[in-house]
């Protein structure tokens with residue numbers, strides 16, 4: 084039987100968005116408490132009864148998140164323009180190789196916003 088899991092993480096990071104016009108507030112260096120949600124999909128392990136251990140997922144993604152937490156995202160190779168869109172793609176590409184069941188990454192830069200990658204067709 085197939086299920087979908089979602090696990091949430093938080094990082095505190097600084098960024099500026101160089102693609103924006105002078106005077107836009109997000110062009111200035113500022114901080115966010117990003118909420119990152121990982122969506123996994125797959126078959127329930129018949130013996131254990133779950134898709135994957137939440138603790139093990141957390142341990143697996145920790146090294147990736149550590150490169151972002153309390154860092155200036157613009158200084159991370161590949162995140163020179165660290166919009167939430169680029170951050171979602173970056174996280175998906177870096178975590179998918181570690182967790183094959185990953186189907187989507189969701190990035191919220193505020194409680195009222197969310198960016199998802201990849202999107203369902």
Ligand SMILES: [Zn+2]
Pocket residue numbers: 109113114115192
């Ligand atoms: Zn921002």
